[in-house]
Amino acid sequence: MIKIRQFASLGGFSFAKPQARRISTITFFMNTIIIGDIHGCNREFMALLQKVGLTSNDRLVLLGDLLNKGPDPIGVLKTFKSLECVCLLGNHDFDHLKWRAGSQPRSESVVTRKLMPPACYEGYLELVGRMPLYFENKDLIAVHGALLNGVALPDQPVEVITGDINLDGSWKDKIVLDRPLIAGHKRYGSKQCDAYILEGKFYGIDTGCVYGGCLTALSMPSGNITQVRAARVYSA
Ligand SMILES: [Mn+2]
Numbered sequence: 001m002i003k004i005r006q007f008a009s010l011g012g013f014s015f016a017k018p019q020a021r022r023i024s025t026i027t028f029f030m031n032t033i034i035i036g037d038i039h040g041c042n043r044e045f046m047a048l049l050q051k052v053g054l055t056s057n058d059r060l061v062l063l064g065d066l067l068n069k070g071p072d073p074i075g076v077l078k079t080f081k082s083l084e085c086v087c088l089l090g091n092h093d094f095d096h097l098k099w100r101a102g103s104q105p106r107s108e109s110v111v112t113r114k115l116m117p118p119a120c121y122e123g124y125l126e127l128v129g130r131m132p133l134y135f136e137n138k139d140l141i142a143v144h145g146a147l148l149n150g151v152a153l154p155d156q157p158v159e160v161i162t163g164d165i166n167l168d169g170s171w172k173d174k175i176v177l178d179r180p181l182i183a184g185h186k187r188y189g190s191k192q193c194d195a196y197i198l199e200g201k202f203y204g205i206d207t208g209c210v211y212g213g214c215l216t217a218l219s220m221p222s223g224n225i226t227q228v229r230a231a232r233v234y235s236a
Pocket residue numbers: 037065090091092144162163184185186
């Protein structure tokens with residue numbers, strides 16, 4: 001905890017801490033479909049949406065890291081705007097917010113911005129500013145990065161929940177919650193495209209699409225997995 005607090009005050013810059021917003025559960029959504037890290041891979045994003053075949057019973061949640069590293073940020077934002085969905089704040093999205101506030105950007109953020117017309121980039125920044133840090137309903141909790149044990153969701157450090165700093169890799173095996181946790185950010189599976197699943201407890205569904213792996217959708221509460229293989233390796 002001490003380390004994390006120190007990190008938050010490093011550098012002397014200040015930025016608005018994104019508000020954690022609680023998305024109310026709407027009872028007519030029977031399933032929650034959660035999609036892992038898209039990273040600018042619009043081709044795979046569209047293919048996965050088609051393969052999943054969303055219905056009005058499905059609530060769609062994206063785990064964040066919408067852009068950076070991948071080829072088509074404009075396309076991803078266009079697809080995103082055509083959907084009714086929640087997108088959580090990932091460390092790469094967060095990086096753009098910090099850049100706006102005067103922090104040194106990641107090289108991937110600089111590349112992404114160059115790929116986008118200014119108005120489109122401004123639209124993304126607005127979107128990022130509204131991204132919640134977590135999603136929860138009766139069936140699950142979803143975050144981009146990680147959670148600390150024994151800390152209530154609204155009190156989780158923003159750097160941890162977004163994956164801006166990484167916890168020891170065993171956090172996912174030790175986390176104790178009253179519902180299954182769905183997270184992205186890291187490929188925890190042993191093989192490319194393998195989701196990391198502790199049945200009913202933890203579902204790691206970043207399966208490295210931008211690295212030539214798969215884009216993964218998880219349907220809850222059934223636990224069904226749908227995947228699309230990346231057309232190629234976009235990032236080393
Ligand atoms: Mn990430």
